[in-house]
Amino acid sequence: MATPLTLFDEDDMTEAPLLPHVRVRMTVAYDGTRFHGFAVNPGVPTVGGRLTEALERFLRHPIELTCAGRTDKGVHAHGQVVDFVTTEGVDLDGLCRAVNALCGPEVAVREPAIVPMAFSSRFDATxxxxxxxxxxxxxxxxxxxxxxxxxxxxxxxxxxxxxxxxxxxxxxxxxxxxxxxxxxxxxxxxxxxxxxxxxxxxxxxxxxxxxxxxxxxxxxxxxxxxxxxxxxxxxxxxxxxxxxxxxxxxxxxxxxxxxxxxxxxxxxxxx
Known part of the structure; x- marks a missing residue:
């Protein structure tokens, strides 16, 4: 059974109605040349920072992005995996199109899927x-x-x-x-x-x-x-x-x- 997710209105930050939430997993490819690694680092361009901004813009709520491996500055990826929590009923195809439009061509996402809430792209990787x-x-x-x-x-x-x-x-x-x-x-x-x-x-x-x-x-x-x-x-x-x-x-x-x-x-x- 989905668990409620508390959302906040961006204008007055008042608590909005509780909504069920789900965990989404995506595969990410990127050219790391102009990025200072994956991990979010305020004031510095990173893959995780770029992705988080694009995802939050589409989803209209804050997220915490987890990845399978934090690559260093200048390192690329073809099959990085990330996951995050959002509201139930999210349009996964629309999410991918929006993120790719905002982040491409240096960063691209594919293969979105709903996964169990306990899934971790980092700790479940074998x-x-x-x-x-x-x-x-x-x-x-x-x-x-x-x-x-x-x-x-x-x-x-x-x-x-x-x-x-x-x-x-x-x-x-x-x-x-x-x-x-x-x-x-x-x-x-x-x-x-x-x-x-x-x-x-x-x-x-x-x-x-x-x-x-x-x-x-x-x-x-x-x-x-x-x-x-x-x-x-x-x-x-x-x-x-x-x-x-x-x-x-x-x-x-x-x-x-x-x-x-x-x-x-x-x-x-x-x-």
């Missing part, structure tokens, strides 16, 4: 898949400058692929993560389960790295890619990856890859 694109050529590509990392030195594909093997499984990824600060002074666990990690050849100048895990810690994918590129350049060996993991020391890994090549591609859920 997997997240990221894609990282590299333009491997001495000559820059103007058409991928905001979508790929240009690596001028030739990369050894066979060695890159060998270096993926030690990453798969459950490990402490302290060497590849920025440790989050907690208000209570405790340290968060950086143990993660990587289910797959592989390289794909797109064409003579383009490589893509795909990685899927139950979840990721801050800057984990970019740190892994930066270290793997050092392997491909010959600065490290594929065997060094296991030792870097075991070190549990951020200084043991390579440089963090730039954000423009990274895309949150897909978020998995139980059903």
């Amino acid at each position: 997997s997240r898949t990221y894609r990282y694109t590299i333009h491997n050529d001495e000559v820059p590509d103007p058409f991928s400058v905001h979508r790929a990392w240009q690596v001028k030195e030739p990369l050894e594909l066979d060695v890159l692929r060998l270096a993926c093997d030690p990453l798969i499984g459950t490990h402490d990824f302290t060497s590849f993560c920025r440790r989050p600060k907690r208000s209570d002074g405790t340290e968060a666990s950086l143990v993660r389960e990587v289910r797959s990690a592989r390289w794909e050849v797109v064409d003579d100048q383009t490589l893509r790295f795909w990685i899927q895990a139950s979840s990721f810690c801050h800057q984990m994918v970019r740190s892994v890619v930066g270290t793997l590129v050092d392997v491909g350049r010959g600065k490290l060996t594929a065997g060094d990856i296991r030792g870097i993991l075991a070190a549990e020391d951020r200084r043991a890994a390579g440089t963090v890859a730039p954000p423009e090549g990274l895309t949150l591609w897909h978020v998995g859920y139980p059903d």
Whole structure:
């Protein structure tokens, strides 16, 4: 049974009649080039801020937007997932059209659906898949400058692929993560389960790295890619990856890859 939602009149903020409410889930794609990440940050352009403004304009009431993963500044998404609460009977197709008109083409929503009130796009996710694109050529590509990392030195594909093997499984990824600060002074666990990690050849100048895990810690994918590129350049060996993991020391890994090549591609859920 739907639970009442208290709404307020925008002019005098007096309480309006109680209405049943529902939770809506949507898939979001965005070009993160001009955004300072996803999380709402007053005074700074963010994907979450842009989306919230558009949704509230259509729905005519405040919302609290939850996402599957807070991407950093400059990072893109193809399959980000968000959820929020609104009134029962909302026109989902009209909502998508309105949001896309207000936010497009940099931000676009699709696949709206009513989900159980207990659903959380963040905590119910069982997997997240990221894609990282590299333009491997001495000559820059103007058409991928905001979508790929240009690596001028030739990369050894066979060695890159060998270096993926030690990453798969459950490990402490302290060497590849920025440790989050907690208000209570405790340290968060950086143990993660990587289910797959592989390289794909797109064409003579383009490589893509795909990685899927139950979840990721801050800057984990970019740190892994930066270290793997050092392997491909010959600065490290594929065997060094296991030792870097075991070190549990951020200084043991390579440089963090730039954000423009990274895309949150897909978020998995139980059903």
